[in-house]
Amino acid sequence: QKEVEQNSGPLSVPEGAIASLNCTYSDRGSQSFFWYRQYSGKSPELIMSIYSNGDKEDGRFTAQLNKASQYVSLLIRDSQPSDSATYLCAVRNRDDKIIFGKGTRLHILP
Amino acid sequence: SAVISQKPSRDICQRGTSLTIQCQVDSQVTMMFWYRQQPGQSLTLIATANQGSEATYESGFVIDKFPISRPNLTFSTLTVSNMSPEDSSIYLCSVDRAVNEQFFGPGTRLTVL
Numbered sequence: 001q002k003e004v005e006q007n008s009g010p011l012s013v014p015e016g017a018i019a020s021l022n023c024t025y026s027d028r029g030s031q032s033f034f035w036y037r038q039y040s041g042k043s044p045e046l047i048m049s050i051y052s053n054g055d056k057e058d059g060r061f062t063a064q065l066n067k068a069s070q071y072v073s074l075l076i077r078d079s080q081p082s083d084s085a086t087y088l089c090a091v092r093n094r095d096d097k098i099i100f101g102k103g104t105r106l107h108i109l110p
Numbered sequence: 111s112a113v114i115s116q117k118p119s120r121d122i123c124q125r126g127t128s129l130t131i132q133c134q135v136d137s138q139v140t141m142m143f144w145y146r147q148q149p150g151q152s153l154t155l156i157a158t159a160n161q162g163s164e165a166t167y168e169s170g171f172v173i174d175k176f177p178i179s180r181p182n183l184t185f186s187t188l189t190v191s192n193m194s195p196e197d198s199s200i201y202l203c204s205v206d207r208a209v210n211e212q213f214f215g216p217g218t219r220l221t222v223l
Contacts, residue, residue, distance in 0.1 A: 032210050034211065034212075042216070042217075043200075043202055043214040043215060043216050043217045044153070044202075044214050045214075046211055046212070046213060049210070049211055051210075088152060088153070090212075092210065097155060097168075098155070098212055100152040100153040100154075101152055102151060102152040103152055
């Protein structure tokens with residue numbers, strides 16, 4: 001049973017549109033949730049963290065958490081070509097370990 | 111965030127040899143983590159390295175294959191022993207910083223022939 005699931009993509013979004021990335025997790029006791037961006041050949045870079053239900057906004061990024069549905073999402077507004085990357089969802093589970101999804105490849109079309 | 115450096119950044123090694131990867135952090139941290147990212151895959155935690163104690167290994171990883179040192183609060187090494195082509199991967203160290211967040215080093219890209 002996979003613990004953190006993401007659609008692998010690629011997800012293609014026109015420049016200027018909203019990109020929506022989704023993630024589900026299996027451990028209901030998880031309390032911390034993260035989104036990382038990984039450019040090809042680079043290491044993951046933390047872009048958002050969220051701990052409570054609802055929305056958290058940071059610039060063009062909004063993270064959404066619904067613990068009842070075990071669902072986390074990331075919205076990227078006004079998508080730019082530089083947003084093209086793989087986005088990794090990560091969850092800190094009840095064993096205090098961070099588990100990563102396989103990532104969604106996002107491609108912003110100029 | 112944290113400034114984390116790794117050496118080497120990449121290497122090509124022969125089957126049966128060993129490679130030691132170094133990870134240096136710009137400030138003292140309690141725990142350091144070693145991950146592997148195989149081609150097209152996500153990150154898999156190999157082990158957690160605490161200063162002054164034995165590393166804690168995840169299921170599927172053993173000390174004989176991946177010995178870890180943690181001599182002080184800013185430095186750790188991971189050795190990939192008796193390498194085979196299946197060990198070709200990116201190896202990343204990471205640290206926890208304030209507010210429960212984890213930051214990664216630049217990674218070591220290993221190719222085993």
